[in-house]
Amino acid sequence: MNITYFGHSCFDVEINGKHILFDPFITPNELAKHIDINTVKADYILISHGHFDHIADAVAIANRTGAKVVSNYEIITWLTKQGVTNSHPMNIGGTWKFDFGSVKCVAAVHSSTLPDGTNGGNPMGFIIESSAGNFYYAGDTALTYDMKLIGDYHKIDFSLLPIGDNFTMVVESAITATDFINCKKVIGMHYDTFGFIKIDKQDAIKKFAAAGGELILFEIGETKSIKK
Ligand code: NI
Ligand code: MN
Numbered sequence: 001m002n003i004t005y006f007g008h009s010c011f012d013v014e015i016n017g018k019h020i021l022f023d024p025f026i027t028p029n030e031l032a033k034h035i036d037i038n039t040v041k042a043d044y045i046l047i048s049h050g051h052f053d054h055i056a057d058a059v060a061i062a063n064r065t066g067a068k069v070v071s072n073y074e075i076i077t078w079l080t081k082q083g084v085t086n087s088h089p090m091n092i093g094g095t096w097k098f099d100f101g102s103v104k105c106v107a108a109v110h111s112s113t114l115p116d117g118t119n120g121g122n123p124m125g126f127i128i129e130s131s132a133g134n135f136y137y138a139g140d141t142a143l144t145y146d147m148k149l150i151g152d153y154h155k156i157d158f159s160l161l162p163i164g165d166n167f168t169m170v171v172e173s174a175i176t177a178t179d180f181i182n183c184k185k186v187i188g189m190h191y192d193t194f195g196f197i198k199i200d201k202q203d204a205i206k207k208f209a210a211a212g213g214e215l216i217l218f219e220i221g222e223t224k225s226i227k228k
Pocket of ligand 1: 049051110111140167
């Protein structure tokens, strides 16, 4: 799978020729000024929760690309009022098969209020299963014992986990999460964007390695091929 990082928690994962864009937050991100959102590809846009730093560019990219937006019912209702026409509402516990593979919505321990104060439902993570591989995109979450269900019932090839602390898991919690998920390969997200979540990246990589894991960090704009 080719994965491109657009900063914060925004990734394009190319699966079976389709571009799945997660949590688009690019134009307000000071670290992503070199990214032109008009070049961002999307066949699907998956949104984990309603916070600004996960949804800021969703409407613009959805309208330009015609991508199908997948999120919880409350967020889809809100995006529809903003002009999004192609969407699929889901909620925690549900799975749906799309043309690239399946999406299962799982619990995240966080909050989800939308930028204008509207109730954004409950925050979610996603398990993507496809012929190209399976992965877990955690969204914003604390470490939670629910992650054990993922490890017990899914074969995960890699996870995208928040590691920036303050709003989400800290590195040590993400390492514990890899035990629950039963997958040691992690792509880090939700770090460095704001003052509250600045981390020592080399130290984080060392801590994962010391625990027998692997932490992969991208430059913003970088594409890597991640093998299952
Ligand atoms: Ni959040
Ligand atoms: Mn966030």
